[in-house]
Amino acid sequence: MRITAFIFLALWLTAFSAPAQDNSSDSKRLAPTPPMGWMTWNFFADNINEKDIREMADAMVASGMVEAGYNYIFIDDGWQGGRDNRNNIIADPKKFPSGIKALAEYVHSKGMKLGIYSDAAQLTCAGYTGSLGFEEQDAKTFASWDIDYLKYDYCFAPKDSATAVERYTKMSQALRKSGRDIVFGICEWGQRKPWHWAAEAGGQLWRTTYDVRDKWKNLSCDENAEGIIDILDINAELHEYAGPGRWNDADMLVVGLYGKPGPSGDMGGVGMNDTEYQSQMSLWSIMASPLIATNDIRNMNEATKRILLNKEVIAVNQDALGKQAERKVHDGTWDVFVKPLQNGEVAVAILNRGDAAKSYSIDWAKLGLKGKYEVRDLWAHKTVGKGKGWKGRVQSHETKLFRLKKI
Template identity: 85%
Template sequence: MRKITLLFVLCLTVCVASAQQKKVLEPTPPMGWMTWNYFGDNINEKDLREMADAMVSSGMVAAGYNYLMIDDGWQGGRDNRNNIIADPKKFPSGIKALADYVHSKGIKLGIYSDAALLTCAGYTASLGFEEQDAKTFASWNVDYLKYDYCHAPKDSATAVDRYTKMANALRKSGREITFSICEWGQRKPWHWAAEAGGQLWRTTYDVRDKWKNLSNQENAEGILDILDINADLHAYAGPGRWNDPDMLVVGLYGKKGPSGDLGGIGMTDTEYQSQMSLWSIMAAPLIATNDVRNMNEATKRILLNKEVIAVNQDPLGKQAERKIKNDTWNVFVKPLQNGEYAVAILNRAGQAKNYSLNWADLGLKGTYEVRDLWAHKTVGKGQKWKGQVQSHETKLFRLKKI
């Protein structure tokens, strides 16, 4: 009997360990709100508590935006034991108090550092202090780390080494912390970032609040520029491993600051809606950056569309494949868990265009019921769709076979 009991305990221990190893962090793309595009490094605990309150009252949390992420500018250096500390003027109550506050609202807390001595904005970073900082973040009850790559060498080997060190440190910290790798896609992280310990990785330079880069400046990408990079990476995405084409700029309307640099003059609501459609069908993280405390109805309609969010959060975890690509039309197809499909049709042209599309041309044989996820209604049944698409509009459909 004693042997049987010991065998049972051993089997149970092995099973629990195996289950823990198999647990996937971020089985669907992370959703939340981040400080950078709206506040830059001018952040403080009062504004962030207000933003957490607004995320609840506006319906953002109920819609799935469950992270509040602090970007660069929170740091106050290190104490006499080399523990990283928050700026006492910006965060007089400390980061743990803020984490406790947002957790009480049903929101997780994200924080930021850099794989060098200084961050992009010149604040204290984590190179050489990976384990110490990871333990500090864990002690503050942080849930997410965005790890940037400013002031670091350009080669890939160093990047892999530095990101792996921080990922290992997070795993040893005693707390589950999502790891967001942010080296801007220059070292093709889709090939190595998951193995290095990341749950998501940036595929491009920073997004600007504009439709397209017309200046040929580096790091001045608009929505179309980022789309054309991220769209080709569908094979590398899946549960717990996401391509990250950077934050949503929906509702910023050309606000001065990081997203307003390098020609970021703002976009129309149609273009903002297109970003939401395209990021959703590409299974990208949905990280809002507008002032959630003061959203107009158009911004709320875009960010809170539960049918669109459901496409992004589909448990199958597939990033859409771009099936049609030319100067005017892009068409994306995303398989969904229940056997349905999401289809996005983007008109890249500067004027409205009529379009006719046979589902068979996308590899979808048979007859389908077509639901327009922005109109919230069924718009047809059959083997094709035809209609008008406005300039820079993205139609987003859900197809159910009948």
């Protein structure tokens, strides 16, 4: 049942005695553009340790990822070692013998920020210690460790929306009281339509779907087995809710995983080809989704590097105007997205959803773009035309990504 933003606001006000706070200025400051980085989950699952994360931090620098803008390392589920005799949450001493604070210092020394994970229940999705009932205590602990970002999951929590609003607001308030700026990523998988309430609850970004799998499309009966196209079709309709400090999170990039067994390989995640991986990068960029790599940065092939390190594509994602592209064409075979950019130029993505290469032509005026434009192909890194439209060949599952400059 669809619940309006007005009902959500009423539920929020009922749940808390304190008046609602305007978080917009803080959110714009904390996440003015979509966060970028690398996350542990798809490659390591909960088998993580400080050695692997330090190695990944080194690789982020050496590979050019940091220079390209990937400035976060996110520790996902599996770092927890329970609570001490004062109920302070602690890291697993075998996995993190030096402690999280020391790891944060190392990551910061590499010019990056460190994110961590918890859950709005007693247990996390992988069965580790969650933060329900310990919000302020855990927020202070994260701040004392110099954490910069919290991904807050929702496994083992009630399905209703009112409880989600209450629990996420409580943690966001705790983070604000912690004495440290910590970006807050809300991860309840879009099932309670967080785009209506998550910004007011204190989030800077919110997941819009179930977890991404390493596949083009969900062909199973399991609604949790999201492919790239499945996530695209949900996220594409939410452009009006995005902007600086409030991002629709389409989940992690699976670029370069090639069907690796593990979380992204579950439920039919058999891997994709490089054309499809390139499409995810194009589509996530033009939709202003966070760009969170999950492959092994220590061992990337040239195709994966080319996709993840394309600075022209990243610039579309990180554009300071903060607009999520609007889907202007959606006819079963073709999707066309349009994203205004800060300098007056426009990004356009053309996706061939079909299973065969096809020719396509489009007049810019049909997208609301009047006049003539110089067309730069951001994957070919060259100007490919000038005029009132474009025509060309698009491979199966390929996304052409253009930057248009009026002439």
